[in-house]
Amino acid sequence: MTQTLPPCCPILTTHWPLPHPLANVVLVSGRFDPQQLTDGDFSHCLIEPPASIQRSVAKRQAEFLAGRLCAREAMHQLDGRVHVPSIGDDRAPTWPADLCGSITHSTGWAAALVAHKRHWRGLGLDVEQVMSSERAARLAGEILTAYELQRMAQGPEHQVALRVTLTFSLKEALFKALYPIVLKRFYFEDAELLQWSEDGSARLRLKIDLSEEWHSGKELDAQFSVQDGQLLSLVAIPASPPPL
Numbered sequence: 001m002t003q004t005l006p007p008c009c010p011i012l013t014t015h016w017p018l019p020h021p022l023a024n025v026v027l028v029s030g031r032f033d034p035q036q037l038t039d040g041d042f043s044h045c046l047i048e049p050p051a052s053i054q055r056s057v058a059k060r061q062a063e064f065l066a067g068r069l070c071a072r073e074a075m076h077q078l079d080g081r082v083h084v085p086s087i088g089d090d091r092a093p094t095w096p097a098d099l100c101g102s103i104t105h106s107t108g109w110a111a112a113l114v115a116h117k118r119h120w121r122g123l124g125l126d127v128e129q130v131m132s133s134e135r136a137a138r139l140a141g142e143i144l145t146a147y148e149l150q151r152m153a154q155g156p157e158h159q160v161a162l163r164v165t166l167t168f169s170l171k172e173a174l175f176k177a178l179y180p181i182v183l184k185r186f187y188f189e190d191a192e193l194l195q196w197s198e199d200g201s202a203r204l205r206l207k208i209d210l211s212e213e214w215h216s217g218k219e220l221d222a223q224f225s226v227q228d229g230q231l232l233s234l235v236a237i238p239a240s241p242p243p244l
Contacts, residue, residue, distance in 0.1 A: 006044060008036035009066040009110070012073050017111075018234055019200030020223050024119040025236070028074040029111035032066035034058040041065060047072075050087050066110035067103040074114045075099065092179065102126075102176045106230055113234075122237035124177030128169045130229050136164035143168045145192045145207070162226070166202070167193045169233040170222050174204055177235040182210040200224050204235070 005012065009032040016027055037058050042049050042065060053064045071093065072084050078099075085093035085101070095101045101114035102125040113125050131139070137160065144152065144167055152163050171191055179185065190208040202222040209215045224233045 004044075005030075005069065006036070006038070006041040006065070008033050008038070008041060008062050009069055012070060014073070014077055017227065017232060018223050018225050022115075022120075022236055025113055025115045025123070026074045026077045027111060027113040027125075028070045028077065029109065030066055030070055031108055032062050032105075032110055033108065034062035037062045037065070045069060047084050052087070063105040063110055067105050067112060070110050071101060071103055071112035071114065074101070074112045078114050078116070090179075092176075095180075100180065102173075104232075109230065111232075117239060119239050120236055121239050122177035122181050122235075124173035124175065124233075124235040126169045126172040126176065126233045128165055128172075128231050128233075130226065130231050131161050131165045131168075133161045136161040139168075140164050143171070143188050145189055148192050162231075165231050166196060166224060166233070169231050170202055170204060170224065170235070173222065173233040173235040174220065177237050178210065178214060181237070182214055184210050186210060194219065196224070202233075 009030050012028050012030040014028050047068050053061055068084050075081050075083050083096060085095050088094045093103050098117055099114055100117055100120055100123050101112060102123045103112045104125045104127045106127040106129055111125060113123055115123060143164060148167060152160060170193055171188055174191055186208050191204055191206050194203045194205050196202040200223050202224060204220050204222055206218045207216055220235060222235045224231060
């Protein structure tokens, strides 16, 4: 797209920052700076902020704008359409009926990815700052299941912060990918991280029945990367699921 971007989010990049590329998926990201946000940035970008965003602080407005700019560019790169996903009643982005996608943002960075549903049924992208050891120890009991806590206790102490952050982020990505399919909310205790490796591969298992297909015991692959203190997670559900 040729539209000039605002100073708060001046550059968008189409790339693949995760270890395992996916076919027919477009990911766009960009840095943003809330201090550079101005009153006219939304109108300049032809993006209408919902009332909840209009009432928000500059940080929330900037991350929303950056995320939507990434989403619009990703869709344009995918098939040429110009569209900005709105916010649904469930607070999730509303994508065109033939697409699936996901938006995420953390400190100064936003990203979105999209794909046609004929290729992918669900996409969940999540970025988090890697927790400090103190915060990870404090939140582990809220995020990890008993099985995950046991596995963490058996592992090296220096991996605790990464493991807790990774478990949190992967479960957020799982929710983003699955919720549009099952339309049922589920929580941290309803899934668990079975395994992960330093090459960025991971595997999750559901602990709840969400539908006949998405039942307790169902396993899903995931991937992640860590760069500059930020952990990016992705759960992608193919259009034709493999046999059980």
